[in-house]
Amino acid sequence: MTAAPGSAVATCLPVGSDTDLTWVRQQIRQVAAGLGFGLVQLTKLVTAASELARNTLVYGGGGHVEITPLERGTIRGVRLSFVDSGPGIHDVELAMTDGYTSGDGLGLGLSGARRLVHEFELDTAPGRGTTVTVVVWTADLPAARPGE
Amino acid sequence: MKVSEQEAVASAARELGVFLERRKEQIARRWADAPLFRAVFTDSRDEAVEACKAVVDALSEVASAGSPEDIAAPGFDQVREQLGRMSGSRTRTGAGPAQIADEVAALRAPVVELLRAEATDASAPEVAERVLALTLLMGTLRLVVMRTALGSGQELIARQREELLEVATPVISLREGVVVVPLIGTLDSARSQVVMESLLESIADRGARYAVLDITGVSTVDSLVAQHLMKTVDAARLMGAECVVSGIRPAIAQTIVHLGIDLGSVVTRATLADALAYALARQGVDAAPDAGAP
Numbered sequence: 001m002t003a004a005p006g007s008a009v010a011t012c013l014p015v016g017s018d019t020d021l022t023w024v025r026q027q028i029r030q031v032a033a034g035l036g037f038g039l040v041q042l043t044k045l046v047t048a049a050s051e052l053a054r055n056t057l058v059y060g061g062g063g064h065v066e067i068t069p070l071e072r073g074t075i076r077g078v079r080l081s082f083v084d085s086g087p088g089i090h091d092v093e094l095a096m097t098d099g100y101t102s103g104d105g106l107g108l109g110l111s112g113a114r115r116l117v118h119e120f121e122l123d124t125a126p127g128r129g130t131t132v133t134v135v136v137w138t139a140d141l142p143a144a145r146p147g148e
Numbered sequence: 149m150k151v152s153e154q155e156a157v158a159s160a161a162r163e164l165g166v167f168l169e170r171r172k173e174q175i176a177r178r179w180a181d182a183p184l185f186r187a188v189f190t191d192s193r194d195e196a197v198e199a200c201k202a203v204v205d206a207l208s209e210v211a212s213a214g215s216p217e218d219i220a221a222p223g224f225d226q227v228r229e230q231l232g233r234m235s236g237s238r239t240r241t242g243a244g245p246a247q248i249a250d251e252v253a254a255l256r257a258p259v260v261e262l263l264r265a266e267a268t269d270a271s272a273p274e275v276a277e278r279v280l281a282l283t284l285l286m287g288t289l290r291l292v293v294m295r296t297a298l299g300s301g302q303e304l305i306a307r308q309r310e311e312l313l314e315v316a317t318p319v320i321s322l323r324e325g326v327v328v329v330p331l332i333g334t335l336d337s338a339r340s341q342v343v344m345e346s347l348l349e350s351i352a353d354r355g356a357r358y359a360v361l362d363i364t365g366v367s368t369v370d371s372l373v374a375q376h377l378m379k380t381v382d383a384a385r386l387m388g389a390e391c392v393v394s395g396i397r398p399a400i401a402q403t404i405v406h407l408g409i410d411l412g413s414v415v416t417r418a419t420l421a422d423a424l425a426y427a428l429a430r431q432g433v434d435a436a437p438d439a440g441a442p
């Protein structure tokens with residue numbers, strides 16, 4: 001129990017190649033399993049991470065992901081930040097639309113990832129890069145979302 | 149002082165070089181029984197002896213050049229490839245770098261023995277100098293082996309990755325008309341390409357009407373994997389084969405739904421057995437029952 005209430009040490013992994021994506025998925029899976037995530041929550045977390053990390057690689061031109069274990073009372077969770085300094089997203093609303101892709105994807109990565117996580121924050125500016133931060137808790141919390 | 153010390157080492161090394169050349173046969177015979185060579189050349193002792201001789205030749209040349217500590221000595225060039233193959237083969241049979249290093253170090257003792265046995269006075273200073281030169285030389289050999297071992301380790305990983313791409317996507321022909329592809333691990337774009345190609349090829353070769361894509365072994369199904377699956381299903385359809393996707397585990401099914409992926413156009417079954425039953429039943433409907441073997 002090295003974790004101070006709220007957060008513990010963050011891990012930072014590079015996202016620069018397909019091999020990195022595999023590694024990122026594996027590491028996040030391991031962290032989440034260690035925090036006591038059940039199979040469904042774990043699968044949702046890893047799948048969301050897979051989407052966001054691939055966007056970081058494909059559209060952001062590579063970057064990194066920060067993995068931070070969280071604790072709120074007795075509930076544990078994990079925060080993932082996907083950071084790139086690529087071109088940024090010009091039209092966030094459009095990018096978050098189901099089925100929109102500027103490449104040849106299904107256009108479900110961003111919008112789908114948002115549905116898989118408890119908290120979702122997108123910080124982007126044209127020319128300055130993109131950071132997507134998500135939080136997933138080990139269990140689905142009652143609908144009330146703390147406003148921080 | 150320093151210079152003459154170096155000179156002493158160099159001249160002892162040159163004498164050692166002559167000794168190694170002269171006693172090559174005996175050294176090779178002893179080394180052939182050492183774990184390093186014995187474990188690599190399991191088929192034929194003669195082959196082991198030949199490999200040993202090549203290493204003694206190289207050591208003799210390096211020693212004769214008077215620089216037993218030179219890891220880049222040209223003398224090593226002729227055996228570098230052989231040493232790489234040997235350490236690669238040891239690695240494949242489960243020996244770690246530390247063990248390989250120990251096995252190389254163990255080659256020194258039999259040579260020291262021969263060196264001492266040959267001297268009229270084993271405690272003479274020139275014998276001690278030759279043993280020192282030999283110790284330096286064998287230390288250098290160990291470094292050379294470790295370098296090639298690390299190099300071939302990386303090569304090995306890259307090659308195993310390539311092999312896995314092939315091996316992990318076998319297309320199994322169950323019986324005429326039905327092929328099964330058990331997918332394993334990560335379905336990245338490279339893997340998907342291999343899967344698609346080998347599947348389409350076998351559909352064409354075997355005239356398959358049904359293909360089962362089993363994803364039980366796929367750890368993550370995200371939008372890219374789903375897209376690859378759908379493209380594969382479409383391509384198979386163009387070739388006249390219907391695909392059934394099986395092995396979608398409950399957690400993955402829930403995740404796919406949240407992602408918003410619509411697999412509605414794809415026939416899915418919970419397990420591989422269900423998918424096969426489906427394909428075989430349909431097969432039976434399509435054609436007269438075939439009592440024959442696969």
Ligand SMILES: Nc1ncnc2c1ncn2[C@@H]1O[C@H](COP(=O)(O)OP(=O)(O)OP(=O)(O)O)[C@@H](O)[C@H]1O
Nearest residue numbers: 055059060095101102105106107108109110130371
């Ligand atoms: N990190 C990023 N930097 C710049 N643009 C991005 C980034 N992430 C997403 N986008 C833009 O948002 C669009 C939608 O992203 P989303 O992940 O939803 O779909 P996609 O990646 O195109 O396809 P899919 O993820 O379904 O394979 C992308 O096509 C891209 O234009």
Ligand SMILES: [Mg+2]
Nearest residue numbers: 055105109110
């Ligand atoms: Mg995407």
